[in-house]
Amino acid sequence: MTIRLLDFGQVESLRSLAIFHGVGYAMRQNTPDTITITRPLDPFVSIGHHQDAKSEVDLAFCDEAGVPVYRREIGGGAVYLDEGQTFWHTIFHQSRVPSKLMNVYTKFLAGPVLALNRMGIPAVHRPVNDIQVEGRKIGGTGAATVGESMIVAGSLMFDFNYELMVRVLNVPSEKFRDKMYSTMREYLTTINRQLGDDAPTRDQGVRVLLECFSETLEDELVVDEPRPDELVAIEQQEERIATPEWLHLDGLPPSGTITKIAEGVDVREGVHKAPGGLVRASVAVRDGVIDGIVLSGDFFMEPAEELARLQDSLVGIAYDDDSVLGVVKAHMATVDAPGLDATDITTAVMAEPQAMA
Amino acid sequence: MIVHRGCAIPDGLAYDVEGDLWVEFEGDIARMGLTDVAQTRMGKMVSIRFKKVGKRVLAGKSIATVESAKWVGPIHSPFDGEVIETNDAAFADDILIANRDPYVAGWISLVRPDDPETAPVGLLTDDAAVAAYKIRIDELKMSCIRCAD
Structure with a gap:
């Protein structure tokens, strides 16, 4: 044929x-x-x-x-x-x-x-x-x-x-x-x-x-x-x-999405509601390692420049719970962030895409 | 339970072998889900959209569409009926539920067949189902794998 x-x-x-x-x-x-x-x-x-x-x-x-x-x-x-x-x-x-x-x-x-x-x-x-x-x-x-x-x-x-x-x-x-x-x-x-x-x-x-x-x-x-x-x-x-x-069919909730850039490279968006405010994490992951990250939201962190430092520290870290939590914990020990702990940030960073509700 | 090349074929279910679907009749209700072969071929699920409760479904039409990392496709009902429940909460909690446990926790939908007498026609059970599925698995040259918990 x-x-x-x-x-x-x-x-x-x-x-x-x-x-x-x-x-x-x-x-x-x-x-x-x-x-x-x-x-x-x-x-x-x-x-x-x-x-x-x-x-x-x-x-x-x-x-x-x-x-x-x-x-x-x-x-x-x-x-x-x-x-x-x-x-x-x-x-x-x-x-x-x-x-x-x-x-x-x-x-x-x-x-x-x-x-x-x-x-x-x-x-x-x-x-x-x-x-x-x-x-x-x-x-x-x-x-x-x-x-x-x-x-x-x-x-x-x-x-x-x-x-x-x-x-x-x-x-x-x-x-x-x-x-x-x-x-x-x-x-x-x-x-x-x-x-x-x-x-x-x-x-x-x-x-x-x-x-x-x-x-x-x-x-x-x-x-x-x-x-x-x-x-x-x-x-x-x-x-x-x-x-x-x-x-406008129902779709995925906005709690976690992945945009695939290329095989081995994803940009992930995670959202987590912490007592101190909403935490958004936008993470580029390349072959299982964080290639870039932006943390944002309506939470409060003092000194403010620590947020950028935390982002820099996460680049190059393996994209898994333990590795991310370890880095975030070390940073959170040096900042004042009411209603926000290392687990909250890690949850946003590691958010998985979910099925529709 | 028969396991052939790593693919589980539990007893007591009816199978649409070509459609890689299992059906469990509970009175006049049919519970449906993906077989081990289906979840393996599809790979890790990333999304699912259910035909909504109360909707009519025709034989050969979809009760849900599923999306894995590399493919999208429908899950077909083998008979006419009405969707009376979906397992959306379980999938919302764990999108990989059918990859982990396709025959129990990862069921897809409950459908009330229009005609419970004829609904099982065309589905295979017992030895006939096992024999047919073994042939299919051999033809596909596949082995089944599950997502780890």
């Missing part, structure tokens, strides 16, 4: 989301496996399947800026997307993909990795699902079971708007926004950043990607048009994704 290629070109952002959902839901056992290509005409924010829109995204800013926010049926975090990215989706019947998720990613990320290599970028697949260039992530990927299909999603990231990415997110403080911006600049790269003037055009990049999909999947890609039932499904998905009810 050959693989069908549906290249939709540049479409409205809502359409770009509806296309892969619709093709996924329309898939049956006898439907040919399909790869879709889309590029959004307009910028938008895409939130993960289980995220809470109002907690994760500055909806007022997005509304004012005219940036729509849509929920996708793929996991992960909120992301700002625009025409700097070209999206690819492999939409295969779930009976025809490997049974192990690791092998699903190995199969479908081989093409994009090879394509980046052909462009001159030394990208590698870092399991489970990162594509990295010398430790930096280049585009995100994800997988979902949608109807009878298994969808793997990714993008050719020519450009990425780091400023707007961090602007559209709800963050506990401007300091955290700055930290997230610098972390993203450091750990996320793009095709244009890697290649400069030698970067391919969008069309060239897509051509290389499709050649590489064909090679790595060992099958011919046959250009096709969407079937009538797929078009109906796409329309239905467009309607559903645009509804406020779908956007």
